[in-house]
Amino acid sequence: MNPDTRDPAGAGDEMSSAAVPAGLPAAAAIHRRVLASGVALDLLVVPTDRGAGSSDASMTDMTGLLRDWVSATAGAALAVVVPLYDCLVAWAPGRAAIVGPPEHLASLETAIIAFAAQDASLRDAERRGTAILDAIDADVAASTEPESWSREQQRGLTSRYHEAVTIGCRLSLLSSAIHAPPIHPPTLVTQLGERLRDRTRLVERHELATERAALAERVSEASRQRALELSVARQQIGLEWVIVVLLVVQTALLVVDMLASRGAT
Amino acid sequence: MTTVNPPPHAFSRRPPRIAIVGGGPGGLFTAWTIEEEAALPVAITIFEATDRLGGKACTPQFSTAAVWYEAGAAELYDYEAVGDDPLRELVRGLGLPTVPLTGSAVHVAGHRIACLDDLEHFHGKDARDRLVAFDTWARSAMTPQEFFESGSDHATAACPTSRFDTALDSIRSPEARGYVETMIHSDLATEPVATTTAYGLQNYLMMDPAYMRLYRIAGGNEQLVTAITTRLAAEVRRTSTVTAICGEDDGRFTVTWRSGDRTDQELFDIVIVALPVAALPGITFRDDHLAAAMQRHLAHHDHPAHYLRVSLLLDGPAPPVPGEDDYLMVDAFGGACLYVESGRDPVARHGVLGWLLGGEAAATMAGLSDDAITAAAIDALPPPLDGCRGRILEARVHRWIGAVSAVPGGWQPLPVAARHRPSPAHANLFVVGDYLYDSTLNGALDSAAYVAGWVTSSLTCAAHDSPPRTRTDSPV
Numbered sequence: 001m002n003p004d005t006r007d008p009a010g011a012g013d014e015m016s017s018a019a020v021p022a023g024l025p026a027a028a029a030i031h032r033r034v035l036a037s038g039v040a041l042d043l044l045v046v047p048t049d050r051g052a053g054s055s056d057a058s059m060t061d062m063t064g065l066l067r068d069w070v071s072a073t074a075g076a077a078l079a080v081v082v083p084l085y086d087c088l089v090a091w092a093p094g095r096a097a098i099v100g101p102p103e104h105l106a107s108l109e110t111a112i113i114a115f116a117a118q119d120a121s122l123r124d125a126e127r128r129g130t131a132i133l134d135a136i137d138a139d140v141a142a143s144t145e146p147e148s149w150s151r152e153q154q155r156g157l158t159s160r161y162h163e164a165v166t167i168g169c170r171l172s173l174l175s176s177a178i179h180a181p182p183i184h185p186p187t188l189v190t191q192l193g194e195r196l197r198d199r200t201r202l203v204e205r206h207e208l209a210t211e212r213a214a215l216a217e218r219v220s221e222a223s224r225q226r227a228l229e230l231s232v233a234r235q236q237i238g239l240e241w242v243i244v245v246l247l248v249v250q251t252a253l254l255v256v257d258m259l260a261s262r263g264a265t
Numbered sequence: 266m267t268t269v270n271p272p273p274h275a276f277s278r279r280p281p282r283i284a285i286v287g288g289g290p291g292g293l294f295t296a297w298t299i300e301e302e303a304a305l306p307v308a309i310t311i312f313e314a315t316d317r318l319g320g321k322a323c324t325p326q327f328s329t330a331a332v333w334y335e336a337g338a339a340e341l342y343d344y345e346a347v348g349d350d351p352l353r354e355l356v357r358g359l360g361l362p363t364v365p366l367t368g369s370a371v372h373v374a375g376h377r378i379a380c381l382d383d384l385e386h387f388h389g390k391d392a393r394d395r396l397v398a399f400d401t402w403a404r405s406a407m408t409p410q411e412f413f414e415s416g417s418d419h420a421t422a423a424c425p426t427s428r429f430d431t432a433l434d435s436i437r438s439p440e441a442r443g444y445v446e447t448m449i450h451s452d453l454a455t456e457p458v459a460t461t462t463a464y465g466l467q468n469y470l471m472m473d474p475a476y477m478r479l480y481r482i483a484g485g486n487e488q489l490v491t492a493i494t495t496r497l498a499a500e501v502r503r504t505s506t507v508t509a510i511c512g513e514d515d516g517r518f519t520v521t522w523r524s525g526d527r528t529d530q531e532l533f534d535i536v537i538v539a540l541p542v543a544a545l546p547g548i549t550f551r552d553d554h555l556a557a558a559m560q561r562h563l564a565h566h567d568h569p570a571h572y573l574r575v576s577l578l579l580d581g582p583a584p585p586v587p588g589e590d591d592y593l594m595v596d597a598f599g600g601a602c603l604y605v606e607s608g609r610d611p612v613a614r615h616g617v618l619g620w621l622l623g624g625e626a627a628a629t630m631a632g633l634s635d636d637a638i639t640a641a642a643i644d645a646l647p648p649p650l651d652g653c654r655g656r657i658l659e660a661r662v663h664r665w666i667g668a669v670s671a672v673p674g675g676w677q678p679l680p681v682a683a684r685h686r687p688s689p690a691h692a693n694l695f696v697v698g699d700y701l702y703d704s705t706l707n708g709a710l711d712s713a714a715y716v717a718g719w720v721t722s723s724l725t726c727a728a729h730d731s732p733p734r735t736r737t738d739s740p741v
Contacts, residue, residue: 085370085379085587103386184473185400186369188382195589 044097066090111192143223164217288313289320292539294713309499324485366479368592388440395438428674429465450600454570454623455671511551543667558688569667573627583616597645598626670700
């Protein structure tokens, strides 16, 4: 199997509810691809004639149209347009559009789905990592104040620790794809993948997410450790009081016993 | 024969006087590095024949509009993916912002090929397979580390010195071969038949980001030499042409120079000749032994290669190049590079297109008038830039004939020490130049750093009355 045509994201087909924007060639069509992570990607495919370079007027007109279309669900700030020779690609989370001659469409689709899968995984890791960090203040405070420590908080902290470890593993699995060096001589798939990675700063985002996951793991582990120590300490104090009480009782019984035996003599 | 090593304490009572002949990148890098590394005060004098410093690092402006363009070296090489990169560190240290340069499209035989898919589409799977086979062979013949170390003694000893055209013969597909030849011709600046496989492979593998990346200095590459010049303590004598160098009995050198109608002589402890190889015959070495040594040096390195730059100013912004490329390779002029110099400037009011012609085409066209060269350059604009033909406001032509060195097949590089000191008997006369390495600004800095290290080490040893360490290999 040619690695360029393999579907790295394990995507499946589904019907899309999105409509083809007006002004595009009649052959344009939308396919919904469901990535392995469960995230759906609406893919607008626009076949053109070879030689219609991306600087041609028709392509230039199409650029704005496609940018607006992919931005509709995710917002314009996240939209990326990548012009390639004879081809044009627009992407935003959840939507992508590829324009090019028919012989290139399969390669473009392979590249965009692989990229969308990487981005979706990274975006999920970023979101979950942020949620952990948002709870860190409360976790740290609670772990140092034994009086306010509740069993519910303890369970939450444990689950966040597990979550941080899981995110770290996911990011580690992603790193080989995201940090892959540029390939030379390039293929259309590698060219588009590299351009999209550059334009969406996937490498920098991955590094930041990895650092945040590591921080979340360190802090939640330390908080958990601290909480456990305090919990054990509290149990120890209780146990010590029990021992003290038992010793007092034992001493009292001994005294009573001694007094009783003395009275008898 | 006149001289010998200077007495060990020769420099101990006064700052040693160093003459640097040539105010191009090699001369300025040498002066800069000596001033940076010398543990003792030194008195450096730079002689420059013209009124401008910088040589091939040349970023003038058009007269129609205040828009700069690269008239000489268009790009710098970034080796940081493989190892330490002194030029990158220098640029960073001087606080100069840089811009990456990328390009993927090769216009050859009427087709634009930007990736393997295009090659297969136009010329079939066989062409693609042949190119991939050549690429695989090229990588195995020269690893990134070997590429990085090319120029050092141990790397040059291992490099194949067969002719590059014989290596290209292994590409059995003419279309794939045409793609490779067009892609590298302007960087090669000579023909495959006139250079070695090692030099050809370097120019092919430089397209691979695993080996190196290209960048330029934002605002023009001449900013590099400007930044250095403003920080130099050295005395710079412009329009001062060194005409003769003579070794004296005490180990010093008499440098004869001419400025306008005036001719003068001065004594120097150390002389560093930092000229293009084509300019070396302009100096008379008044000492039979030294003259013979310089003649041998010249004969070994005089393999001229040529560039021609044609810069076109547009009446408005340049059209966007697909793939966000900064340059295209075109099979016109035997294989040329077309830079879209304004491509990454979103607010540029004028686009600038810069042709880089190399090899025989550059040498042949250099004999034509500027107008004829410009007309040919405009006529050869490929899509998507062919629409600019009616939009040219001004054109400038710069000829760099014999400005760089080809490396002919069978040619064996000298050891690094011998490259830089042509006459061992004249221990304090050195030669610096990009032609001693790979004819790039990076090569010029490597050469300058080598000689500067040698000079400063000698000065330190002389100050401590200890014999200078003998250098046998490149530290760079």
